[in-house]
Amino acid sequence: MIEPVYFHVDLDAFYAAVETLDHPEYADEVLVIGGRSPRSVVAAASYKARSYGIHSAMPMGQALRLCPHLLAVPPRMERYSQESRRVMAILHRFSPSVQQISIDEAFLDMSGTSRLFGLPREAGALLKETVKAETGLVISVGIGSNRLIAKMASDYDKPDGLCRVSPSKHLAFIDAVGLKKLWGVGKVTQRAIAEAGIKTTADLRSWDEERLKRRFGNSMGHFLYLAVRGEDPGIFSEEAKSRSISTETTFADDITSEELLHQVLLSMSHEVMFRALDEKVMARTVAIKVRYPDFTTYTVQTTPTTPILSASQVYEHAKALLAQRWRAGMPVRLIGVGLHQVYDGERPLQEELFEDPHEKERILEQVVLELQKKGTHVFKATNLKERQ
Numbered sequence: 001m002i003e004p005v006y007f008h009v010d011l012d013a014f015y016a017a018v019e020t021l022d023h024p025e026y027a028d029e030v031l032v033i034g035g036r037s038p039r040s041v042v043a044a045a046s047y048k049a050r051s052y053g054i055h056s057a058m059p060m061g062q063a064l065r066l067c068p069h070l071l072a073v074p075p076r077m078e079r080y081s082q083e084s085r086r087v088m089a090i091l092h093r094f095s096p097s098v099q100q101i102s103i104d105e106a107f108l109d110m111s112g113t114s115r116l117f118g119l120p121r122e123a124g125a126l127l128k129e130t131v132k133a134e135t136g137l138v139i140s141v142g143i144g145s146n147r148l149i150a151k152m153a154s155d156y157d158k159p160d161g162l163c164r165v166s167p168s169k170h171l172a173f174i175d176a177v178g179l180k181k182l183w184g185v186g187k188v189t190q191r192a193i194a195e196a197g198i199k200t201t202a203d204l205r206s207w208d209e210e211r212l213k214r215r216f217g218n219s220m221g222h223f224l225y226l227a228v229r230g231e232d233p234g235i236f237s238e239e240a241k242s243r244s245i246s247t248e249t250t251f252a253d254d255i256t257s258e259e260l261l262h263q264v265l266l267s268m269s270h271e272v273m274f275r276a277l278d279e280k281v282m283a284r285t286v287a288i289k290v291r292y293p294d295f296t297t298y299t300v301q302t303t304p305t306t307p308i309l310s311a312s313q314v315y316e317h318a319k320a321l322l323a324q325r326w327r328a329g330m331p332v333r334l335i336g337v338g339l340h341q342v343y344d345g346e347r348p349l350q351e352e353l354f355e356d357p358h359e360k361e362r363i364l365e366q367v368v369l370e371l372q373k374k375g376t377h378v379f380k381a382t383n384l385k386e387r388q
Contacts, residue, residue: 014104015044170230248336283339
């Protein structure tokens with residue numbers, strides 16, 4: 001029987017890395033991606049910015065208070081999509097099964113590939129070297145027998161990390177990571193765990209599943225029972241067989257602001273649309289994923305009667321879907337946007353009798369993408385709208 005081997009590949013500080021690749025003078029700056037207006041949101045932060053406590057989805061006003069001399073540059077989703085596409089093409093050379101979960105993250109099923117690329121750690125090192133040589137970008141690679149362990153392993157030794165956790169070392173690894181860095185356990189859950197008198201992962205493991213469910217609720221109790229044992233609770237299950245393009249983010253701190261949630265949805269809408277344009281595909285369905293602190297997760301979708309042509313359309317649908325599952329003040333732990341029922345082509349399957357007003361937006365986005373491919377730097381203010 002072939003031993004399962006999964007890689008989790010994470011492009012380190014991806015947006016900031018691409019900006020520094022294009023602008024080497026940014027290398028020594030406290031670099032964040034986003035509009036400089038205090039009411040904007042940080043789309044991404046360099047490692048130097050993170051040392052100040054700045055992180056993605058943070059209000060820019062808060063980031064500026066932490067570091068007044070930071071450098072904020074507008075996001076260029078079309079450029080990031082281009083580099084992501086190059087990296088994902090490399091990943092597909094290493095595995096026939098690549099599950100891209102965002103613009104800068106993917107899982108590879110590397111089971112049974114040792115004859116081609118060597119033992120898992122050797123294959124991980126080769127993958128890192130290949131990506132660096134061909135793109136100039138740095139990746140961290142986590143290796144495990146399931147996706148949860150692989151994901152945690154890639155975070156363990158960042159940046160430029162390479163960490164393999166063998167099946168016999170799952171519990172030792174979980175205990176070394178500890179409760180504060182156990183994937184999926186945010187600050188709210190950490191407080192609830194502490195209030196229950198649980199201080200270590202070993203303490204948590206001593207509770208049976210029913211006791212955890214009674215204390216923390218069915219969803220969170222089930223998650224904790226599996227995660228603390230190094231078992232994948234299904235958070236990173238395979239995507240549906242039909243093609244899709246999606247992205248998601250887990251917030252460092254739960255988000256309750258509608259404005260911030262909308263800005264994150266806007267950024268994600270541009271990301272998935274530029275990936276669709278880059279891959280020359282269309283989609284019939286827009287979906288969002290919302291996870292609350294207790295790990296209750298909802299996925300809602302819509303299949304509009306009109307073609308999905310532009311990022312602004314994706315954003316409007318995403319906002320409407322969010323309104324179905326979110327009420328003002330509710331804390332959100334994770335949010336995602338996806339395009340589903342994807343098919344090859346750059347035109348709708350059924351043409352409209354009258355011109356669609358979003359067609360012009362699509363043409364503009366295609367032009368911007370082509371300019372980026374030719375090396376022309378174009379900034380799009382619409383990627384993260386500033387609310388003045």
